[in-house]
Structure formats: C-alpha cells, structure tokens
Amino acid sequence: MPKALQPHPDRALPAGEARDLARRIHESTRSLPLLCLHGHVDANLFAADEPFGNPADLLVVPDHYVTRMLISQGVAPDRLGLPRRDGTRTAEPREIWREFCSHWHLFRGTPSRYWLEHEFAEVLGLTVAPSAETADDLYDEISARLAQPEFRPRALLDTFGIEVISTTDAATDDLAPHAKVGADLPGRVIPTFRPDAVVHLDRPGWGDLIGELGRLAGTDTSSYAGYLDALRKRRQAFLAAGARATDHGHYSAAAIPLADAEAERIYASALKGEVTTEDAAAFAGHMLFQMAAMSADDGLVMQLHPGVLRDHHAGIHATYGPDQGHDIPVATEFTRSLRPVLERFGYSEGFRMVLFTVDETTYSRELAPLAGVYPSVRLGAPWWFLDSPDGMRRFRELVTETAGFYNTSGFVDDTRAFLSIPARHDLARRIDAGYLANLVLEHRLDEDDAFEVATDLAYNLAKTTYLT
Amino acid sequence: MPKALQPHPDRALPAGEARDLARRIHESTRSLPLLCLHGHVDANLFAADEPFGNPADLLVVPDHYVTRMLISQGVAPDRLGLPRRDGTRTAEPREIWREFCSHWHLFRGTPSRYWLEHEFAEVLGLTVAPSAETADDLYDEISARLAQPEFRPRALLDTFGIEVISTTDAATDDLAPHAKVGADLPGRVIPTFRPDAVVHLDRPGWGDLIGELGRLAGTDTSSYAGYLDALRKRRQAFLAAGARATDHGHYSAAAIPLADAEAERIYASALKGEVTTEDAAAFAGHMLFQMAAMSADDGLVMQLHPGVLRDHHAGIHATYGPDQGHDIPVATEFTRSLRPVLERFGYSEGFRMVLFTVDETTYSRELAPLAGVYPSVRLGAPWWFLDSPDGMRRFRELVTETAGFYNTSGFVDDTRAFLSIPARHDLARRIDAGYLANLVLEHRLDEDDAFEVATDLAYNLAKTTYLT
Amino acid sequence: MPKALQPHPDRALPAGEARDLARRIHESTRSLPLLCLHGHVDANLFAADEPFGNPADLLVVPDHYVTRMLISQGVAPDRLGLPRRDGTRTAEPREIWREFCSHWHLFRGTPSRYWLEHEFAEVLGLTVAPSAETADDLYDEISARLAQPEFRPRALLDTFGIEVISTTDAATDDLAPHAKVGADLPGRVIPTFRPDAVVHLDRPGWGDLIGELGRLAGTDTSSYAGYLDALRKRRQAFLAAGARATDHGHYSAAAIPLADAEAERIYASALKGEVTTEDAAAFAGHMLFQMAAMSADDGLVMQLHPGVLRDHHAGIHATYGPDQGHDIPVATEFTRSLRPVLERFGYSEGFRMVLFTVDETTYSRELAPLAGVYPSVRLGAPWWFLDSPDGMRRFRELVTETAGFYNTSGFVDDTRAFLSIPARHDLARRIDAGYLANLVLEHRLDEDDAFEVATDLAYNLAKTTYLT
Structure with missing residues (x-):
C-alpha cells in the first residue's frame, strides 16, 4: 500500500x-x-x-536542490534531463519523474523534502508519497492539475x-x-x-x-x-x-x-x-x-x-x-x-x-x-x-x-x-x-x-x- | 496603560x-x-x-551596546549625546533618555534588554517599562534614586x-x-x-x-x-x-x-x-x-x-x-x-x-x-x-x-x-x-x-x- | 562511602x-x-x-584524550608514565592509576568520562567511581579481570x-x-x-x-x-x-x-x-x-x-x-x-x-x-x-x-x-x-x-x- x-x-x-x-x-x-x-x-x-508543463519539467529539472541530491547518489545528469548546451536531451519527462520518485528516501531530513511535501499536498492536492510504485499515478495526477486554469x-x-x-x-x-x-x-x-x-x-x-x-x-x-x-x-x-x-x-x-x-x-x-x-x-x-x-x-x-x-x-x-x-x-x-x-x-x-x-x-x-x-x-x-x-x-x-x-x-x-x-x-x-x-x-x-x-x-x- | x-x-x-x-x-x-x-x-x-549623574549619562551615553543599536536604526549619534572630540554636545540628558525609551522595542531579544530590565527592576526599583509615554516619569524616578546615599x-x-x-x-x-x-x-x-x-x-x-x-x-x-x-x-x-x-x-x-x-x-x-x-x-x-x-x-x-x-x-x-x-x-x-x-x-x-x-x-x-x-x-x-x-x-x-x-x-x-x-x-x-x-x-x-x-x-x- | x-x-x-x-x-x-x-x-x-597489561598501561598511558586533560591541570607527563624517547619511564603503573583516579572530576562533561564509565561498568564490571580512595581497589579489580581469558x-x-x-x-x-x-x-x-x-x-x-x-x-x-x-x-x-x-x-x-x-x-x-x-x-x-x-x-x-x-x-x-x-x-x-x-x-x-x-x-x-x-x-x-x-x-x-x-x-x-x-x-x-x-x-x-x-x-x- x-x-x-x-x-x-x-x-x-x-x-x-x-x-x-x-x-x-x-x-x-x-x-x-x-x-x-x-x-x-x-x-x-x-x-x-x-499552463505549466509536465511534472518533471516543473518540479525536477529546473530545481538544482533536487537534481544535485540525485546526482550525489549516482543518478547521471542525463537521466535527470539536465539540458545539454548542445541542445540534446535524452530522458523523457516521465522517466525523469520515475527517477525522482524512486529516490524519494534520499531527501529525508532535507528542506527539499519539506517543501515538496507541502507543494504536493497543499498546492497540488496529492495524497500519496512519491515512490517507484506511485510515480506514474502521481505523474498523471499532477499533469491533470496543471492543465486546469487555476494552476x-x-x-x-x-x-x-x-x-x-x-x-x-x-x-x-x-x-x-x-x-x-x-x-x-x-x-x-x-x-x-x-x-x-x-x-x-x-x-x-x-x-x-x-x-x-x-x-x-x-x-x-x-x-x-x-x-x-x-x-x-x-x-x-x-x-x-x-x-x-x-x-x-x-x-x-x-x-x-x-x-x-x-x-x-x-x-x-x-x-x-x-x-x-x-x-x-x-x-x-x-x-x-x-x-x-x-x-x-x-x-x-x-x-x-x-x-x-x-x-x-x-x-x-x-x-x-x-x-x-x-x-x-x-x-x-x-x-x-x-x-x-x-x-x-x-x-x-x-x-x-x-x-x-x-x-x-x-x-x-x-x-x-x-x-x-x-x-x-x-x-x-x-x-x-x-x-x-x-x-x-x-x-x-x-x-x-x-x-x-x-x-x-x-x-x-x-x-x-x-x-x-x-x-x-x-x-x-x-x-x-x-x-x-x-x-x-x-x-x-x-x-x-x-x-x-x-x-x-x-x-x-x-x-x-x-x-x- | x-x-x-x-x-x-x-x-x-x-x-x-x-x-x-x-x-x-x-x-x-x-x-x-x-x-x-x-x-x-x-x-x-x-x-x-x-552620586551618579542623570539617567542618560549613567545608562545610555557611555554604553556602546545601547548607542550602537539606536544608531543602527537611524538615531543620529548627536541625538544620543555622544561627546564630540571638539567638546560640543548638543542633546540634553532628558532628550537622550526619551530617544532611548521610545526605541525600547529595538532591544527585544538582546542581552542589553535583559541587563537593563534587571537594573531597572532589581537595582533601581522601577515598575514600568520604558516607552515614549513613560520616559519622563522614569527619568525623574531614576534621578531621585541616584541622589540617595545607598546609590x-x-x-x-x-x-x-x-x-x-x-x-x-x-x-x-x-x-x-x-x-x-x-x-x-x-x-x-x-x-x-x-x-x-x-x-x-x-x-x-x-x-x-x-x-x-x-x-x-x-x-x-x-x-x-x-x-x-x-x-x-x-x-x-x-x-x-x-x-x-x-x-x-x-x-x-x-x-x-x-x-x-x-x-x-x-x-x-x-x-x-x-x-x-x-x-x-x-x-x-x-x-x-x-x-x-x-x-x-x-x-x-x-x-x-x-x-x-x-x-x-x-x-x-x-x-x-x-x-x-x-x-x-x-x-x-x-x-x-x-x-x-x-x-x-x-x-x-x-x-x-x-x-x-x-x-x-x-x-x-x-x-x-x-x-x-x-x-x-x-x-x-x-x-x-x-x-x-x-x-x-x-x-x-x-x-x-x-x-x-x-x-x-x-x-x-x-x-x-x-x-x-x-x-x-x-x-x-x-x-x-x-x-x-x-x-x-x-x-x-x-x-x-x-x-x-x-x-x-x-x-x-x-x-x-x-x-x- | x-x-x-x-x-x-x-x-x-x-x-x-x-x-x-x-x-x-x-x-x-x-x-x-x-x-x-x-x-x-x-x-x-x-x-x-x-592478556592486556595493567590498568594504567591499558586505559591511561596510551589514551591521549586522558593524558592531555591531566596535563592541562598540572600533572607532569612523567607522572603519567608517558614513555620518553630515551626509553626511561619513572612512574609505576599503580602511581599513574592513582593520578588518574584522583583527578576524575576533571573529566566532567567530556566524552572521555562517558566512554570510561561505559568501559568500567559494562566491559569491566566495576561498581564504584574512580577517586583517590577507590584507586587501589579498582586497580586490583581491573587487573584481575584482565587476567581472565574472556578479556x-x-x-x-x-x-x-x-x-x-x-x-x-x-x-x-x-x-x-x-x-x-x-x-x-x-x-x-x-x-x-x-x-x-x-x-x-x-x-x-x-x-x-x-x-x-x-x-x-x-x-x-x-x-x-x-x-x-x-x-x-x-x-x-x-x-x-x-x-x-x-x-x-x-x-x-x-x-x-x-x-x-x-x-x-x-x-x-x-x-x-x-x-x-x-x-x-x-x-x-x-x-x-x-x-x-x-x-x-x-x-x-x-x-x-x-x-x-x-x-x-x-x-x-x-x-x-x-x-x-x-x-x-x-x-x-x-x-x-x-x-x-x-x-x-x-x-x-x-x-x-x-x-x-x-x-x-x-x-x-x-x-x-x-x-x-x-x-x-x-x-x-x-x-x-x-x-x-x-x-x-x-x-x-x-x-x-x-x-x-x-x-x-x-x-x-x-x-x-x-x-x-x-x-x-x-x-x-x-x-x-x-x-x-x-x-x-x-x-x-x-x-x-x-x-x-x-x-x-x-x-x-x-x-x-x-x-x-
């Protein structure tokens, strides 16, 4: 569960x-x-x-607090979709989001976790925590929110x-x-x-x-x-x-x-x-x-x-x-x-x-x-x-x-x-x-x-x- | 009150x-x-x-903890009676004391406030806090104390x-x-x-x-x-x-x-x-x-x-x-x-x-x-x-x-x-x-x-x- | 007592x-x-x-956390048995141990005291605290422990x-x-x-x-x-x-x-x-x-x-x-x-x-x-x-x-x-x-x-x- x-x-x-x-x-x-x-x-x-784009491009890719922690534990920058200066980008937003969700435990004790929980629950109305299992559902749920005019x-x-x-x-x-x-x-x-x-x-x-x-x-x-x-x-x-x-x-x-x-x-x-x-x-x-x-x-x-x-x-x-x-x-x-x-x-x-x-x-x-x-x-x-x-x-x-x-x-x-x-x-x-x-x-x-x-x-x- | x-x-x-x-x-x-x-x-x-002099010359002018805080919030040194090297001094003791009392809130959370409260209450026997309203009464009350031989x-x-x-x-x-x-x-x-x-x-x-x-x-x-x-x-x-x-x-x-x-x-x-x-x-x-x-x-x-x-x-x-x-x-x-x-x-x-x-x-x-x-x-x-x-x-x-x-x-x-x-x-x-x-x-x-x-x-x- | x-x-x-x-x-x-x-x-x-040697050579002489504190309060290094490079050593183990025990109060609030209490009580099974009075008994008690095969x-x-x-x-x-x-x-x-x-x-x-x-x-x-x-x-x-x-x-x-x-x-x-x-x-x-x-x-x-x-x-x-x-x-x-x-x-x-x-x-x-x-x-x-x-x-x-x-x-x-x-x-x-x-x-x-x-x-x- x-x-x-x-x-x-x-x-x-x-x-x-x-x-x-x-x-x-x-x-x-x-x-x-x-x-x-x-x-x-x-x-x-x-x-x-x-409207904001997808969850990865809103919440992961541009937030260096988040990407640096994932990188520090061995996730390659390219897997996080960091845009290369030459314009290439390999990872798909949903893949990036999965990387983030499956490493959620890394943020324990950090303000990033604190802010993100607040955003997820109070801004986006999510009710379950990120994990490898919940990543896809959360992705879809956030995407739906972002399409609404009030976002x-x-x-x-x-x-x-x-x-x-x-x-x-x-x-x-x-x-x-x-x-x-x-x-x-x-x-x-x-x-x-x-x-x-x-x-x-x-x-x-x-x-x-x-x-x-x-x-x-x-x-x-x-x-x-x-x-x-x-x-x-x-x-x-x-x-x-x-x-x-x-x-x-x-x-x-x-x-x-x-x-x-x-x-x-x-x-x-x-x-x-x-x-x-x-x-x-x-x-x-x-x-x-x-x-x-x-x-x-x-x-x-x-x-x-x-x-x-x-x-x-x-x-x-x-x-x-x-x-x-x-x-x-x-x-x-x-x-x-x-x-x-x-x-x-x-x-x-x-x-x-x-x-x-x-x-x-x-x-x-x-x-x-x-x-x-x-x-x-x-x-x-x-x-x-x-x-x-x-x-x-x-x-x-x-x-x-x-x-x-x-x-x-x-x-x-x-x-x-x-x-x-x-x-x-x-x-x-x-x-x-x-x-x-x-x-x-x-x-x-x-x-x-x-x-x-x-x-x-x-x-x-x-x-x-x-x-x- | x-x-x-x-x-x-x-x-x-x-x-x-x-x-x-x-x-x-x-x-x-x-x-x-x-x-x-x-x-x-x-x-x-x-x-x-x-006997000690007036309240300002005892408690404000010579205490650089106090004057620096007042200066930091825009009170000019001359209004605090800081003695100029050329011997001039413009502010009267009672005016200095009023400046101090009306800025009492600046000292919240500082040891100066802590020490001064102790001095006011336990050494000088005052019972009301400094403020623009109480400044003159406090000035007179302290002055009276300082004239007594036990001070x-x-x-x-x-x-x-x-x-x-x-x-x-x-x-x-x-x-x-x-x-x-x-x-x-x-x-x-x-x-x-x-x-x-x-x-x-x-x-x-x-x-x-x-x-x-x-x-x-x-x-x-x-x-x-x-x-x-x-x-x-x-x-x-x-x-x-x-x-x-x-x-x-x-x-x-x-x-x-x-x-x-x-x-x-x-x-x-x-x-x-x-x-x-x-x-x-x-x-x-x-x-x-x-x-x-x-x-x-x-x-x-x-x-x-x-x-x-x-x-x-x-x-x-x-x-x-x-x-x-x-x-x-x-x-x-x-x-x-x-x-x-x-x-x-x-x-x-x-x-x-x-x-x-x-x-x-x-x-x-x-x-x-x-x-x-x-x-x-x-x-x-x-x-x-x-x-x-x-x-x-x-x-x-x-x-x-x-x-x-x-x-x-x-x-x-x-x-x-x-x-x-x-x-x-x-x-x-x-x-x-x-x-x-x-x-x-x-x-x-x-x-x-x-x-x-x-x-x-x-x-x-x-x-x-x-x-x- | x-x-x-x-x-x-x-x-x-x-x-x-x-x-x-x-x-x-x-x-x-x-x-x-x-x-x-x-x-x-x-x-x-x-x-x-x-088997380990005596209490002083096990617990005092080689532990620079302990000797530095004793030295800082005036106990001469030689009285703590610090081995001189020329091979001489003047203090006897029991004398060293007495110096240590009689200065036990110096370690208040330090991790050395914390570790030593743990060692004394939980490893060596001692029941009284070091002091000038208890030094000799503790020395003998520890020495007896150290002679046992389980130590x-x-x-x-x-x-x-x-x-x-x-x-x-x-x-x-x-x-x-x-x-x-x-x-x-x-x-x-x-x-x-x-x-x-x-x-x-x-x-x-x-x-x-x-x-x-x-x-x-x-x-x-x-x-x-x-x-x-x-x-x-x-x-x-x-x-x-x-x-x-x-x-x-x-x-x-x-x-x-x-x-x-x-x-x-x-x-x-x-x-x-x-x-x-x-x-x-x-x-x-x-x-x-x-x-x-x-x-x-x-x-x-x-x-x-x-x-x-x-x-x-x-x-x-x-x-x-x-x-x-x-x-x-x-x-x-x-x-x-x-x-x-x-x-x-x-x-x-x-x-x-x-x-x-x-x-x-x-x-x-x-x-x-x-x-x-x-x-x-x-x-x-x-x-x-x-x-x-x-x-x-x-x-x-x-x-x-x-x-x-x-x-x-x-x-x-x-x-x-x-x-x-x-x-x-x-x-x-x-x-x-x-x-x-x-x-x-x-x-x-x-x-x-x-x-x-x-x-x-x-x-x-x-x-x-x-x-x-």
Whole structure:
C-alpha cells in the first residue's frame, strides 16, 4: 500500500512545552501576504501565463536542490534531463519523474523534502508519497492539475497570496515581459537589476554584452565613463519598470574602489580582450563600490551575496552550463571588505544594503556587529543552503543577540521554483514562531512582543526594507 | 496603560523538564560573591564616590551596546549625546533618555534588554517599562534614586556583593585613584595593566606616551632596553597597587618574537616617527611575547583578547573618538599565533594565560584543544558580543567536551556599565545552571557534580585563575 | 562511602518528550554488529592475543584524550608514565592509576568520562567511581579481570560484536601481523594503507623509509617513477591483505597536481636531502592527487583528514614523541583544495572519498555542499575532538539539510583505545537516535523512516561506504 502524504499541521514547530505558543504565533502570521523580493522566477512565466508543463519539467529539472541530491547518489545528469548546451536531451519527462520518485528516501531530513511535501499536498492536492510504485499515478495526477486554469501562474499569484514578486534580470535584459505583465498587474511583478555579467570583465562573451548594454542605454560603452553612464541609465529603466533593488553575486565581498585612471586602464584592457584575472577581480570589487554609490543616488536597495565558487566542476559546466548544483561556498570576509563602502555610505540617508551569506561563521562575528551599528545595513534572510529549518534557527540564534530583530530584512525566498514559494514562507514563519515561543518560555521576551515581532519578521520588515 | 516591568524569577532558565533542576542549581549560586576581574569601570568612580549623574549619562551615553543599536536604526549619534572630540554636545540628558525609551522595542531579544530590565527592576526599583509615554516619569524616578546615599558607588559594591573589582589602566596611568580607594577599601578595587597604547608604535601620540612611561618608571625610554625596563617597573608598580593581571587587545593573536636587533631597529624607527605599518604590527606581536615572558617572571595573569578591527568608520572615530560601538570582529587564528609563547612558557609554573575571543569558530577548533592540554592556558568567559544567553550556551557546548570545565576561567564580566554587573553575573549563572541541568537530565553528569561545578564556574574558578 | 558507578540506561538520549521515541530507536540498533573501519588499534594485539597489561598501561598511558586533560591541570607527563624517547619511564603503573583516579572530576562533561564509565561498568564490571580512595581497589579489580581469558583481544572482538576492524598501517609496514590474524580470522582484522610518512619529503628519516619502501615493493625508489610504482605495489599488497581503504593525514586538504617534471625535480632534491619546506608541501599536495588517481584505479576508499598542526610543542615532541595530545586543529579549506581531484575523479565509478574534519565551520559551508553533489564523496563521522555528544549532534544538524543522510559514511570510531570501541559506537547510536526522534517530534521525518535511517547510520552506510 502506498504511503500517505500528510504534512502535519504542527510540522517544524518545536516539540514539547513551546509547541502551543509557537502554534498560536504561527497562526497569527498565516494570512499575511507574501513579499517575494529576492526570487529568481522567470518574468515570462507571468507575461505568457501559460499552463505549466509536465511534472518533471516543473518540479525536477529546473530545481538544482533536487537534481544535485540525485546526482550525489549516482543518478547521471542525463537521466535527470539536465539540458545539454548542445541542445540534446535524452530522458523523457516521465522517466525523469520515475527517477525522482524512486529516490524519494534520499531527501529525508532535507528542506527539499519539506517543501515538496507541502507543494504536493497543499498546492497540488496529492495524497500519496512519491515512490517507484506511485510515480506514474502521481505523474498523471499532477499533469491533470496543471492543465486546469487555476494552476496558471497568474492565478497562483492570488492563490498563494503573493503581494509582490521580484524577478532577477541582467543589466542587458530588455524588460519586455515586465512591460507586458506590468500593464495587467501593475506593481505586482517587478524586476531586480543584476549587473554581474557586465562587471566581471573576464567572463566569456563580456564584449558582446557591453555592446548590448550600450545599445539598450543609448550610450557608447567603448569608454569606462560611457560604461558607467550606461549602467546608470539601465538602473533608471529598471526603476521605471518598478524595480526596488539590485542584486550582486560576487566571489568576494571586497568592495574596494580603484582610482579612476586604474579603472579606466583595466576597462580598456578588457575591451582589447587582454584583461588579467587579478585585474578583473579588482575591477569587480571596484564596481561593487560604484554600485553602492549609484544606490546611494537612486535609492535601489543593494543586495550582496558573496562567497560562492560557481561551477566547481568544469566538465559539468561545459556540458550543462551554469546553475546546475555545482556551486560551492567558500569562507567569506565582510569586516575589511565592506569598510570602504560603509565608511562612505554607511550613514547615507538613501542607501540601504542587504547582506546575505552562505558562510554561517560570519553571522555572529561580522554580519550582526555590522548590521547592529550601521544605519544602512540589514541582514538578509538565511540564504540558499541555509534556507532550512535548522539553518534558519541558527540564523536567529547567532544574529539576534547583537543585531536584534529590526536589523534583519524579514523573510525573502530565493528560488527558481515558483510552486515552492508558499512552502518556503510558511516554513520560515514556523521556525520564527518556534524561536520566539522559546524566548517567551525562557522569559527572555514578553508574549505580546513575540506576536508583534512575528508579524514584523513575516511581512513588515521586508516591506520597510525593500518597498519604502 | 504603561506596560509593567517584571523580570520573571525563572528568566533565562531552560523551559520544560530541566527548569526545576536549573532553578535549584541557580539558587545555590545566588549568594556567592561577585569577582569582577576583567572590567572597565573607572577607578575614579570609587575614589570619588560621588552620586551618579542623570539617567542618560549613567545608562545610555557611555554604553556602546545601547548607542550602537539606536544608531543602527537611524538615531543620529548627536541625538544620543555622544561627546564630540571638539567638546560640543548638543542633546540634553532628558532628550537622550526619551530617544532611548521610545526605541525600547529595538532591544527585544538582546542581552542589553535583559541587563537593563534587571537594573531597572532589581537595582533601581522601577515598575514600568520604558516607552515614549513613560520616559519622563522614569527619568525623574531614576534621578531621585541616584541622589540617595545607598546609590553611591562604594555603597553599591556592598549591595552588589562585589568581593573584588578590577579596572583597566594604561601603562602610563599613575594609579592615584587606586591609591586613594585602596587606602579605604584595601584589595577591593584593583588595577589591571593594559599596555596596548605603548606597544603599538604607529598610533598617534605614541611618542608622548613613551616619554610619560619613562617619567613614571624613572627610566630612559629612548632605547629599546630602557623601554622594556620601564614596562617591567610599571608592572611592579601595578603589582604593588594590587594588580593581578594584564590585558592585551591586539588585532591579531600573533605573539611572535623578533631578534633583539630587529626589535631595536623598529623601536628606533618609531622614535624617529618613521615606523612602517608592517614593522609596527611585527613589533606588537613581538611585545605580546615579551609580555608573556614578563608574566612568567612576575606572575601577572596575561589576558589576551584579539581579533577586533577597532574604529571601523573613520568619520565616526574622527568626530567621537574610540569605543563608540564601531569595533567589528574579524576571523582570528590562535594555533600558529600562540605557538612560540606556548612552546616557551606553556609549561612554566608561574605563567597563566587567559584567552578571549569574539570569533566563535575558534572555540572547538583551537581554543578548547589548546586549553585542554597546556597547563598555563585558561579560556576566558564569552566576551563582548558573545556575553549573552545563547552566546554563553554555545561557549559551554563548544568548549566543555574538549577542555572540560576546569580549563575555563569562570565568569568575569567585561563592562563599563557598573550598574549592569549584578545582571551580567546573574545571567551567566542562569545559563550555566541550565546547561548543567540539561547534562544531568541527559545523564551525562551526576546531579551532585552539577551543583559543585556551578559553584566552581560562578566563583571558585575566577578566584583560582586570577587571585591565587 | 565511595560513589557508585551507574551509567544510566537513558544516558545521552534527549530529555523531555523525545526520550521515549529516542529510546526505542536506539534499542532497534543495539544488536547491530560494529564496523570499525577507521581505527588505530594495533594489529599485533590480535596477532599475539595476549592478556592486556595493567590498568594504567591499558586505559591511561596510551589514551591521549586522558593524558592531555591531566596535563592541562598540572600533572607532569612523567607522572603519567608517558614513555620518553630515551626509553626511561619513572612512574609505576599503580602511581599513574592513582593520578588518574584522583583527578576524575576533571573529566566532567567530556566524552572521555562517558566512554570510561561505559568501559568500567559494562566491559569491566566495576561498581564504584574512580577517586583517590577507590584507586587501589579498582586497580586490583581491573587487573584481575584482565587476567581472565574472556578479556583477551580476540575474545573481546566477539563480546563487542565487532564484525570487521581495520588497523592503520604505514606504507612500509610488512603486514606480518595481519597475515597471522588473517589466517585465523579471515577478513575480520584488515589493514589500512597510510602513506603519510613516505609522501612528506621533509620529515626526518624519510630517506630510510623510501629505501624500505623499495625493498618491500621490489622496486627501485631512487627515481620518482619508481617511487610511484612502489606505492602502487604496496597498495596491491594491502589489498591482498584485505585492505579496503587508505588514510591521509595532511596539514592542508590541498590536492593540487604538479607537472611530472616538477614532481621529479622535488623528489630528486629530497633524495639529496635538500628539499625546501615549500617544495615538500607542494609535493604532499601533489601526492594526494596521485593517491586519488590510484584509488580510482584500484578501488581503495580514500579517507582524508586534514587540518591538524601536529606536535604543537617542540619540547614535548622531542622528549615523548608524536601523538601525545599536542596536536591542535587549524582552519581548513576544502572547496578550492579538492577541486582538481573532484573535477578529475568526482564522477569516476570506482572512486570514493571520505572527508573528515576537526574544523566544524566547513560542515555546512563546504563539506555538505560537496558531498551533496559529487557521487564520489561521503562525509566521515565527526572526528577526534568532535566525536562527542554535542559534537555529533552538531554534525547532523549542520550536514543533513544539505547532504542528507545518505552522503554520510555511517559511524566509524577513530581510536587507539580498544576497550572504548563499544562505548563509542553506542554513544553515536544514542545521539543519532535523539536527533532522529526530534525530527519525528517536529514532524520533519516520518517515524518509520527514522527507524530505517537509524539502522543505515549505525551499520549499512559504513558497509556500503567501505565494504562494497
């Protein structure tokens, strides 16, 4: 007999004495709208508003949390349908789905399992757990659901209670999908300005992107000054399309400005295709500082998430491209790295910086002390590998005592998996409810304060951080 | 109606099954005297024994835990009365107090709130919580209390049950306040020798300090040998004034000796005002080694707390001076850094070294393994940002399994805020009681042992570490 | 009256609501055999099968966890009978035992105390706790036990339920003891190939070892090619003697291959006794890569445990030799260090790598992300200072959410203390039972899954990692 799928109403709440209060605190946050201001869902999804495809292409193939776990236990990437750069793809959706279902036990104890159970039960209405035996039935059942109009992306925005969702867009994106969806749903799907590709001078194809950047901005990017000008103009275009924030994924948090002449020299060397690795890294750090300066001018909230070595396996990258689960964190330094930016803009009225990390060692040592004194700094929600029950609990325990609650950004999900968004917000609200309940039970927080803080963490802080 | 201020008798004790035992363990330590051997209260306070000033100047302005939180949420330093180096100060005490009270919610979940509630309720006898509405009444009520003779500093030493309190004093302090208070209260208020200012050759004003050092010691400090001799003599003067320890706040824990000739060369370059940053750093590390050598000779306990980038924001430092909440920790290394000192003095009879950190990653990796084998090493109490409920709990969990209890120094507070001392000791005793109770409930420690350890952590270990 | 020694049946299980389920999960794993595949017990023990010596030489002198704690509180190494390299030893076994017993309180809260209580009560049948008063009686009682035939090493293999135990053997060991015990107990006591001494070119005596290596392998090691060939042949000899794994204890995890010519140059310089420290370190990293290549060929599981500064105190090392408790961890880097190996062999069918660390900061940041995607990588059990109740709990909490359960190696002990093996496995099973019970109570794992996972962690995963 197949195993039932029954996410427990009290899941991820603390056991024992704190459960009852945690349940009540969680309950008080359930109907709050979702603010999804750090996501990676594709804007075209909402522009086109077409039915989702099959279960594999919705739930397995694009979710690197899922594929990396299956790969780690010996399932070949091709059997999971990872699209090869050469355009070939061998596995059929139903075969991919079977691989996933027959390895369901691998996800025990992981947030992926938690989110998927929530999606299966509460979004898709499934009642049995994935397994080799149930795979085909589940495939058919999900496919039938996805064909219904209430499972189209825009309908789900309402079902999920999403007030605002932001996408992530390159500096060279033309924002056409946002124009389309913005006309229908004003202010609800907004872009985020992510200039990573144009500030890393040594990435393949940089020269072409710079040309495109100039064309879009109506600026000549063959000089460093023109390049800066183009970035300023693109930021204005994003602002006009509703953007509230920028997003920066750098290897290092170093934001160290160069002298103008030095920046010009490096930029010129890149145009000639002769930039060195060292110069490119220095220029990237310089541009982080420049982006802070532009944010202090135009008010876009600056989000920084450094410290990941992308595409750790060159062969996987060559065959399947980026974002395939082979990004591995490294130790990250913030105190020295951000000093120039914070000395210059840390007290600026219009500047706001949200810091993310996958290096937990910086929570109590560097991030909480920085956010706990600089008016411009907020700590982003636990990010990526740390967006998990114990990861989120450790974040609160390591950050709150120095930075308090009000120097954190509130929960923002960080996902490409649209269907997982309610599960992610709900999980964060549960973990925060448990953390707050424990503080109350240890008489370290008043009960009425706990309810107020829970609403702030679930909704108000994201609003004040990003939307005001 | 204003909110009542009622610190719960069971605050900071574990919830659930462990509460009862934790309460009994805590109770057994409540009447133990306080040993305050790592503090920064000003000796003049006890020499003069005058009434404290107004609430703002007692509880807000000098407490950088408090001001940094308010600043982080946009309250300008000037509105908090931070004294400018140019002597101006704009905010009135009552205005400062109102700012603090109206932002009381920011401190939720922080140890500052915990300590302040304890001070308000148990030291000052207040009954309502701070808020915009209650600010003025509280101001008047506290002011009235502070005018009473039982709130003078010396009277509070008795009220608080402080057996010994140490201050922190520069090598160039003349110890006159200690002479005065020592005559009245022998052995109760003792100095600590902190030579940071004279071993960092590149700090502004170093030349003048060296002259002062020579005058106080009756030694010619125009040579490196004379400088060392002056330090030795000042240590003797501190010993004569009752000092039991030295205190060293370096950026790095590196304690690497230089050849004499090299030390002489660098010292000479500093006298000429030509020392390089690299040389100054090397000399500071060299002097840590020399201080260890002197401690091995004269028996002063050597306290080291490295790993903080001081005055992160140059502008704040220029306007308001040091110690204004803008000190941010950095990753710290102990294993290699302390090797020369420990190879030389780690087994010396008369040498004792107490290690503090704000980099928790070193607890289980470096500090506990070092303290767990070298006879001369003790681990200091969780320090600064980590002197908090969860911070202290993590310290025990990360340290005890390798170093045991008896290689830790016992609790010592680290504060400029005299009124917070009982709250800090009490909080530490509560957290240790909870940790011990949990060990007993998990049958990892016998109950009678837990009571014995609790007394050791609260009193005996500080006594044996510093006073024997 | 002496204190009774009564390890509680529920020891190291969580208190509160989770206890009952944790107890049932633990109970379900109690009868599973022990797989001891990372140990350091001497093969001669089983070859000779002679009675153990006195209590001090069995339980104190060779256990650096025990001696380091006693040393840290001022007991001189000589009073603990640490054998001096010059062959002298001053303390009598009974005197050593008295030192140990009279300092029993030092071990409160440590895993040593936990293991020893288990050994005393459950293996040796003692009923009173060690103390100055009970020392002599306990000495006599243990001595009497050890004289009985059921306390001989081979008999204890059965008593303990040890299915397979591996030893650690240098590349230059002749494996004669394994031949002897292998004839009697085929496949039960197997060697592990540990080539550290022959890949670190700057260690004293390296030249002699290389000669010995060549003789044993029948290969001329006066060239780099011959050296590699000798290593390949020794690996084959180990495989023939039943080995399943290699073991590599390097200062750094760097596994960076050199060009052949560069490796040859460094090797030749070492043969002439002229190798530099930098070259030797580069060669060690190169050889880690070569060992990975050989493992990909011959199927020996590659175990890596980097990040320990060995022999921190030169004087102790000079007098007493290595492995005397003066090894101190350092911060360790895996992401960049292992990239060359994982790019080359991370997807190789025959390659399996087990990673250990004493730097917990790498659990969630680097190790779990690596193991959670590379098919060849498994995370080893919490190692050395971290093989403790809270250490093992943190391992699960920091690793599971990213790597799941099935990318961990299952429990393997890491000890020289044969009598502690059942205690160590039992403790790990208790901690895992508690962790799993908490997941179930927080509705993050189904109860039937928890029981299945518990068996996997206690037995099946070690089997599939090392023996299949």
